[in-house]
């Protein structure tokens with residue numbers, strides 16, 4: 039019920055993200071979602087792609103530091119209040135969210151969540167009959 | 175094994191007598207053949223007869239890198255051009271390069287001292303030995319090359335450059351030893367790993383590392399990653415090239431070929447000679463050189479000389495590690511900082527590649543120091559908190575070692591330029607202002 043997120047270490051340098059998207063594009067790997075966590079001198083680019091293993095391989099070949107992280111991806115109706123209902127449930131069960139990012143697609147909104155306890159998070163989400171995305 | 179026990183294990187009294195005799199001869203030679211030295215000595219009211227023993231060396235004038243530049247190209251050469259059979263030049267980052275001419279006898283001495291070094295490292299006639307210093311005007315390549323041949327081992331003139339090809343040769347030709355800079359040795363280790371090979375796939379046993387200062391941590395790292403024993407070899411082109419001093423199996427200080435190169439330690443400020451066991455600037459006098467002999471050449475290298483007996487049986491004085499260069503030393507906010515200090519900290523932290531760059535600048539009249547390091551791929555984490563903790567851990571350690579705070583910048587693996595010659599680790603932007 040979890041998916042693999044690709045994380046890439048990047049220096050804060052003009053054009054660096056562009057390098058990653060170019061490499062992925064060249065190999066026909068499409069990005070479904072991404073977010074960037076930044077500090078003053080470096081950043082962590084987080085990506086959701088379908089061909090995760092291939093993406094790891096092509097980026098490692100270009101000397102990028104890359105790793106995979108388990109995340110949960112849910113889809114909920116693209117309307118006011120729907121996400122907060124879910125987050126309330128997680129908070130009730132004391133699940134802490136390290137980070138999350140979202141992207142809307144028509145009448146649906148997809149949310150990528152990195153919780154501190156992934157198993158418990160999946161369990162809670164299943165109990166509230168939430169729509170967990172396994173695959174893109 | 176000892177290549178030349180007669181010289182390397184000479185009693186201290188005999189050595190003193192030999193050095194005294196050679197110094198007297200040298201001073202007479204330069205007085206009559208090098209106007210630069212004759213003028214200097216006359217200005218000090220000194221004649222060759224005033225030098226009766228090696229202890230009189232303190233009366234003699236010093237020679238600096240600037241003197242070599244001012245007398246470019248052949249002003250300090252003592253032998254006539256017809257006797258010079260080879261010329262090397264040291265890389266001058268500013269101004270004229272230093273031109274050094276060698277007579278046939280100089281080259282023989284060089285091969286002799288190189289054979290002493292290699293023998294001390296454990297190289298024998300049965301070994302195949304690769305020289306991965308640059309060949310050319312730089313003394314490293316050819317100097318080591320002729321030493322290996324003199325010893326009778328097989329030399330592979332690999333030079334620098336195609337590292338993957340070199341590693342395949344090491345594997346296929348069963349090369350047991352390599353001479354290169356320590357930073358190139360680390361680059362070889364990285365390349366080996368990148369090629370999907372391990373240290374067991376190659377059979378390297380001996381590393382002769384020199385031409386740039388390195389640390390004990392760096393030795394451990396190279397030994398671990400390449401599966402060899404790494405020995406320090408020291409030299410400088412103005413004096414000869416590699417082979418001026420070398421470590422024995424004790425790996426604790428480098429024995430100086432004192433019958434050819436007389437060492438002193440001086441206080442770089444007062445120029446006064448310092449006793450054994452005291453740190454200061456290393457100074458050499460070339461006791462037997464014909465081509466371009468030098469009196470009391472100031473190396474700018476900071477180290478300590480030791481004269482306690484060595485378990486290996488050699489009696490020659492040992493020099494400790496070069497802790498820095500008096501001209502590489504950075505003064506940041508009034509504190510002396512050596513790149514080697516930063517290096518030793520980084521090498522204690524497996525999270526980082528042993529590559530770094532110091533960027534010094536001045537912002538609003540305050541010196542700033544940035545230390546750039548590469549994060550090792552295995553240590554990259556998706557957790558921002560952990561990455562920041564890694565950065566802080568290095569900053570804290572640097573602060574305690576350097577006594578000033580440095581701004582750590584985490585870099586992508588492979589992004590800091592690898593040096594194949596002398597490692598360049600400092601960019602000082604203050605000079606531009």
Ligand SMILES: [Zn+2]
Nearest residue numbers: 422484486488
């Ligand atoms: Zn020894």
